[in-house]
Amino acid sequence: MAASSKLMIGEAERRFPVRIRIEVPPQGLGTRLDELKAWLDDNCGADCWAMTPSGLRGVQNDAVAVYFRDATLAGGFVARWCRGCQAETVEGAFRIRDDAPPARRAAPLHRTPGARDRAGDRAGGGRRGE
Numbered sequence: 035m036a037a038s039s040k041l042m043i044g045e046a047e048r049r050f051p052v053r054i055r056i057e058v059p060p061q062g063l064g065t066r067l068d069e070l071k072a073w074l075d076d077n078c079g080a081d082c083w084a085m086t087p088s089g090l091r092g093v094q095n096d097a098v099a100v101y102f103r104d105a106t107l108a109g110g111f112v113a114r115w116c117r118g119c120q121a122e123t124v125e126g127a128f129r130i131r132d133d134a135p136p137a138r139r140a141a142p143l144h145r146t147p148g149a150r151d152r153a154g155d156r157a158g159g160g161r162r163g164e
Contacts, residue, residue, distance in 0.1 A: 039087050043099070046084040050101035052108045055088050056116075057097050057129050070115060074100070078107050 047053070063070070074083045088099035102108040116129060 042084075043086045043088075046086050046099070046101040050084055050103055052102040052105050053099050054102075054108050054112060055097050055099050073114065074111070077110060078102065078104075082107070 071085070074085075082103045084101040086099050086101070088097045100108075100111065102111070
Protein backbone atom coordinates (compact mmCIF):
# COMPACT_ATOMS: atom_id res chain seq x y z
CA MET A 35 0.00 0.00 0.00
CA ALA A 36 1.38 3.39 -0.95
CA ALA A 37 2.24 5.93 1.72
CA SER A 38 -0.46 8.29 0.40
CA SER A 39 -3.05 5.50 0.80
CA LYS A 40 -2.00 5.03 4.43
CA LEU A 41 -2.40 8.77 5.01
CA MET A 42 -5.85 8.75 3.38
CA ILE A 43 -6.94 5.80 5.50
CA GLY A 44 -5.60 7.33 8.70
CA GLU A 45 -7.38 10.62 8.01
CA ALA A 46 -10.67 8.85 7.19
CA GLU A 47 -10.48 6.73 10.35
CA ARG A 48 -9.93 9.84 12.47
CA ARG A 49 -12.81 11.78 10.90
CA PHE A 50 -15.46 9.09 10.46
CA PRO A 51 -16.52 6.58 13.14
CA VAL A 52 -18.35 4.14 10.82
CA ARG A 53 -16.61 2.02 8.17
CA ILE A 54 -17.93 -0.58 5.78
CA ARG A 55 -15.93 -2.62 3.30
CA ILE A 56 -17.09 -3.38 -0.21
CA GLU A 57 -15.68 -6.19 -2.31
CA VAL A 58 -14.66 -4.95 -5.76
CA PRO A 59 -15.75 -7.37 -8.50
CA PRO A 60 -12.97 -8.83 -10.69
CA GLN A 61 -13.99 -6.55 -13.58
CA GLY A 62 -13.93 -3.49 -11.27
CA LEU A 63 -16.74 -1.10 -10.41
CA GLY A 64 -16.73 0.72 -13.75
CA THR A 65 -19.44 3.35 -14.05
CA ARG A 66 -20.99 2.11 -10.79
CA LEU A 67 -18.21 3.98 -8.98
CA ASP A 68 -19.51 7.31 -10.29
CA GLU A 69 -23.06 6.30 -9.31
CA LEU A 70 -21.88 5.32 -5.81
CA LYS A 71 -20.12 8.65 -5.33
CA ALA A 72 -23.11 10.63 -6.62
CA TRP A 73 -25.41 8.74 -4.22
CA LEU A 74 -23.02 9.41 -1.34
CA ASP A 75 -22.84 13.12 -2.16
CA ASP A 76 -26.64 13.41 -2.50
CA ASN A 77 -27.50 11.46 0.63
CA CYS A 78 -24.60 12.12 2.99
CA GLY A 79 -23.20 15.46 1.84
CA ALA A 80 -19.89 15.93 0.07
CA ASP A 81 -17.85 16.25 3.28
CA CYS A 82 -19.58 13.55 5.33
CA TRP A 83 -18.08 10.43 3.75
CA ALA A 84 -14.76 9.12 2.48
CA MET A 85 -13.65 6.20 0.31
CA THR A 86 -10.25 4.52 0.56
CA PRO A 87 -8.57 1.34 -0.68
CA SER A 88 -9.08 -1.59 1.68
CA GLY A 89 -7.29 -4.60 0.23
CA LEU A 90 -8.20 -8.01 1.62
CA ARG A 91 -6.23 -11.24 1.40
CA GLY A 92 -3.06 -9.33 0.52
CA VAL A 93 -4.45 -8.39 -2.92
CA GLN A 94 -4.40 -4.71 -3.74
CA ASN A 95 -7.58 -3.05 -5.06
CA ASP A 96 -9.92 -5.96 -4.35
CA ALA A 97 -11.94 -3.94 -1.80
CA VAL A 98 -12.72 -0.37 -0.85
CA ALA A 99 -13.70 1.07 2.51
CA VAL A 100 -16.44 3.67 2.74
CA TYR A 101 -16.45 5.79 5.89
CA PHE A 102 -19.51 7.56 7.28
CA ARG A 103 -20.24 9.97 10.11
CA ASP A 104 -23.50 8.20 10.90
CA ALA A 105 -24.42 4.50 11.13
CA THR A 106 -27.87 5.25 9.68
CA LEU A 107 -26.30 6.56 6.48
CA ALA A 108 -24.06 3.49 6.32
CA GLY A 109 -27.15 1.28 6.67
CA GLY A 110 -28.89 3.17 3.87
CA PHE A 111 -25.83 2.72 1.67
CA VAL A 112 -25.74 -1.02 2.33
CA ALA A 113 -29.48 -1.34 1.65
CA ARG A 114 -29.17 0.54 -1.65
CA TRP A 115 -25.91 -0.76 -3.04
CA CYS A 116 -25.26 -4.22 -1.59
CA ARG A 117 -26.56 -7.52 -2.92
CA GLY A 118 -29.73 -9.28 -1.96
CA CYS A 119 -32.50 -8.56 0.49
CA GLN A 120 -30.03 -9.34 3.26
CA ALA A 121 -26.55 -7.96 2.87
CA GLU A 122 -24.03 -10.76 2.70
CA THR A 123 -20.36 -10.45 3.48
CA VAL A 124 -17.39 -12.32 2.10
CA GLU A 125 -14.31 -12.18 4.31
CA GLY A 126 -15.64 -9.05 5.99
CA ALA A 127 -16.63 -7.14 2.83
CA PHE A 128 -20.11 -6.49 1.44
CA ARG A 129 -20.77 -7.53 -2.15
CA ILE A 130 -21.94 -4.79 -4.48
CA ARG A 131 -25.25 -5.27 -6.34
CA ASP A 132 -25.27 -6.01 -10.06
CA ASP A 133 -28.68 -4.40 -10.48
CA ALA A 134 -30.50 -1.39 -9.12
CA PRO A 135 -33.44 -1.66 -6.72
CA PRO A 136 -36.83 -0.96 -8.28
CA ALA A 137 -37.54 2.74 -8.74
CA ARG A 138 -39.95 4.29 -6.32
CA ARG A 139 -43.32 5.18 -7.84
CA ALA A 140 -44.79 8.56 -7.03
CA ALA A 141 -48.24 8.69 -5.45
CA PRO A 142 -50.96 9.73 -7.90
CA LEU A 143 -52.09 13.33 -7.72
CA HIS A 144 -55.36 13.89 -5.92
CA ARG A 145 -57.69 16.71 -5.00
CA THR A 146 -59.34 17.45 -1.72
CA PRO A 147 -63.11 16.88 -2.07
CA GLY A 148 -64.90 20.16 -2.61
CA ALA A 149 -61.73 22.09 -3.40
CA ARG A 150 -62.91 22.86 -6.92
CA ASP A 151 -66.18 24.32 -5.63
CA ARG A 152 -64.38 26.59 -3.17
CA ALA A 153 -61.86 27.66 -5.82
CA GLY A 154 -64.74 28.53 -8.18
CA ASP A 155 -66.33 30.71 -5.48
CA ARG A 156 -63.08 32.58 -4.96
CA ALA A 157 -62.55 33.01 -8.68
CA GLY A 158 -66.04 34.52 -9.03
CA GLY A 159 -64.99 37.53 -7.01
CA GLY A 160 -67.72 37.79 -4.44
CA ARG A 161 -71.10 36.61 -3.27
CA ARG A 162 -73.33 34.76 -5.65
CA GLY A 163 -76.30 36.50 -7.09
CA GLU A 164 -74.74 39.93 -7.31
